Amino acid sequence: MKRNLLIALVAFLPFAAFSAEGDPVTATQGDLLLGFRVSSGTGLGKSYVVDIGSAAGFRDGTVQNLGGLNLNADLASLFGADWYTRSDIQWGVAGSPSNAEEGVVGDPSATSYLSRGETVPGTPAGPYSVTSSSARRQISTRIFGMFDQGFNGVAKATANNPFGTIQEELDPKSWRQYMNPGGALGNTGNGASDFGSGLEIEGLTTQSLSLFRLTFAAPAATYLGHFSLSSDGVLSFVPATTSTPAYTTWAQTNVGGQTDEKDFDGDGLSNGLEYFMGTDPAVSTARPAIVTTAGVSSITWPRSATASVTGFKVETSSNLTTWTTDTTHVAVDSAKVVYTFPSGAAPLFVRLSVTAVP
DSSP states (O other): OOEEEEEEEEEOOOOOOOOOTTOBOOOOTTEEEEEEEESSSTTTTEEEEEEEEEHHHHHHTOOOOOTTSOHHHHHHHHHOTTTTTOTTEEEEEEEOSOOSTTOBTTBOTTOEEEEEEOSSTTSOOOOOBOOOHHHHHHHHHHHHHIIIIIITTTOBOOSSOTTEEEEETTSTTSHHHHHOTTOOTTOOSSOHHHHOSOOOOEEETTSOEEEEEEOTTOSBOEEEEEEEEOTTOOEEEEESOOOSOOHHHHHHHHSTTOOTTSOTTOSSSOHHHHHHHTOOTTSOOOOOOEEEETTEEEEEEEOOTTOOEEEEEEEEESSSSSOEEOOTTEEEOSSEEEEEOOSSSSOEEEEEEEEEOO
16 A cells, blocks of 8 residues: 655646557667556557666665556556566566666666566565576676667657656567567567576566566676556665655654655645655645745755655646656755756646555
8 A cells, every 4th residue: 555645836837748549669878668468369469668777776775656657557458458477478677777887876797777577576486596607697688788779879768758658569669579579478588598598587467577687797686676566657666775764654743644745844844755755744834835046946955864655756847737757857965866857937836645554
């Protein structure tokens, strides 16, 4: 169970829209790809692939929740309205930030990120262990090929998701060809000679997925957390380690057990936002302010190290009715979330949306 905490800030500042439908999708080096494929029936011969953001964010616990992207519309269009319950659809996550000698975004060369289906939701699956360093290099090389040769400049955005694409599986540069060349369910790579056994990255859509990080230097992979997918296409990620209090526990101590949408101290900030920011819910707290420096305006939300959240996102709107996730103008670290307003002329409303562990 998760709570959605929606907090709005109003600012009449410029807004830049997403790219138009059909524009090329360019997966940024260092990002992870989320892929769906089917072994029979509706959608056979096609895969759905989404760039879900920087691997470093999942590694460091600074990832934003991408649930605002409309995965449901694309999945239903490709695989049918029953996509979530079909037993012949599998999904997985993979990425390799770099296969060059220098590495990228804090990952050494030949680092791979691989998912694995969980038997019990939220309970880590059996970890990857690849004893051969040459095999670890080969895994990275194969995965990196999707970015270097296949994804960039070939894929086109769908009508619903500027980070997603529907690929033809016969294309030698597609998700299916790099991840499952032989078509075996849940079997990653290009054969046992390259990867050994037990490297299944996929699970059914109703299963959660463990995420592991495998470096060239060590045979054992590190568990980073798990992904889950709701029946309406909302993607969530829960980091692996946390000793922080869940919202319900925090609320019992700090706001008399009130729910997250209420405002215990009446300062205009919801309990949920105070929890996320680490402010005192019994003392009036000033709202995050718009700050302009050298002509550039931004809003900063502090981020508490003691708040247990599955993810968060910054959303913008021109009318307070239709909201769009903006990842382009957002900077995140372990202590804060910063939104920098783009240049332009249109009025803009901004809000922070948080998914907390109850």
